[in-house]
Amino acid sequence: MRTPPRRRVATITLAAIAFGLATGLGACAQVGGAPPTPGESQAAPSPGVEPVPSGSPSAEPSAAPGSSPPATPTPAADGTDVATRNGTMRIRVPDGWQVDDRSGLEVGAEGRQVWANRLTLRGPGGERLVYADGPGVEAASEASDARTGVVVRREIAGGLAAVAFWEQPPDGMFVPCVVLLRPDAEPSGAAVVAFHGVERAHALTFWLEEEAPRFATQVQVEAYLAAPEVARALDIMATVRLDLVDPFALPADVGVVAGGTTLLPFETSNGTSSMLVPMEWRIDEAGERVAAGGGELWRNRVTLALPDGAPVLVYADEALLPPGAPPGPQWRIGEVRPTADNWEAASWAVEREGGRPFVGVGLTDAGGGQWPHGTVCRPTLCRAFGSAPLTGDDVGAEHAVAWFASDLEELLLLTVASLDALHDDPARMPPD
Secondary structure, eight states: OOOOOOOOOSOOOHHHHHHHHHHSOOSSOBOSSSOOOTTOOOOOOOOOOOOOSSOOOOOOOOOOTTSOOOOOOOOOSSOEEEEOTTSSEEEEEOTTOEEEEOOEEEEOTTSOEEEEEEEEEEOTTSOEEEEEESTTOOOOOOOOOOEEEEEEEEEETTTEEEEEEEEEOTTOOBEEEEEEEOTTSOOOSSOOBOOTTOOOOEEEEEEOSSSOOOBSSHHHHHHHTTSHHHHHHHHHHTTOEEOOOOTTOOOTTSOEEETTEEEEEEEOTTSSEEEEEETTSEEEEOOEEEEETTEEEEEEEEEEEOTTSOEEEEEEEESOOOOOOOOOTTEEEEEEEEOTTSOEEEEEEEEETTEEEEEEEEEESSOTTSOOOSEEEOSSOEEEEEEOSEEHHHHTOSSHHHHHTSHHHHHHHHHHHTOEEOOOOTTOOOOO
16 A cells, blocks of 8 residues: 655645645745734634544654654743644644644545644744645655755754755745754755655744745845744744654544444545545545536545555435446345435345356445445435445455455445435535
């Protein structure tokens, strides 16, 4: 499932940039300048993934290959220690600062759900430290042609450095930056802390203004980086400790364990439905806007695949979906389980002469003993949830009885039966 460890160099992908636009994680730190607009309000945190009881504990923190174990933080003169929910980072937050935690599960580039930490520390004067790790904080081989100059550099425990420096891109202007780096890393506004052999990268920047200030001379930008706000930011950044845990480490209260498998909550793009998905499965979302009645509706389509990429379940919803037709007289029903909405998840098999059976699991509202056609409808929205085309050859079952006793049948039943209809408005669009 996991890709081999690979060397990472500093950059931030589009997902991290999108988080930065909302919270302040930009190309460089932004300090000083005009105060916040009087009366300006901060957006309320988006609802995070609802924790599911009986979660499995996260992995124990461990040091990166070739690095020393994480050091114990040296407490600042005031403040409170704050840690990410899955133990990847700790920092000392000064008294009077607020922590906005918008962490949650996200689908990573490989289609697997991963815990993504997104924390913003806000000071009383509007200054902000923004931390992120997980999906969207990725390092890749992109070189910058900007010239840089370090103004202040503080070596801190754990093989890190808090650095205030400037960048001069090709347009000739000077941009101030305050970021967390590895000691051997070149200064970069797209700052990521990554260690060889560790697949989770970390980013921490300091900023204040909505847009990064730009200066015409090096003297101006270095004076800007000598401001008290920068010194205070460096003091706080010096308390950071990164615990380089497994990249798939989860908070202890996220996920459920069934039959030795951890399942994680997943929600469709526009929030119509939620379900539990085995944590090692891949998720491929292909939702789209569709024209309808002079307006637009949202159509969800989610394919769930095994770790090797083989698709096993497909979920879809839209205003109208046709039910599946029974395959003939030779079908059999296995176990039937209720859903939260009084529908049912049912396993089935169709015996074939001279071959292994067709098998699967489907959602139904037809009642026990009826063909699980895979589609249920309410007045404004239909949902379909059932198996991708599977045969006994795909699942290693020579006959229906073997399929009904298999581990994969159990996982498919768990996933389909976990479906929870949250709303039935196909005109509700995913958040930007």
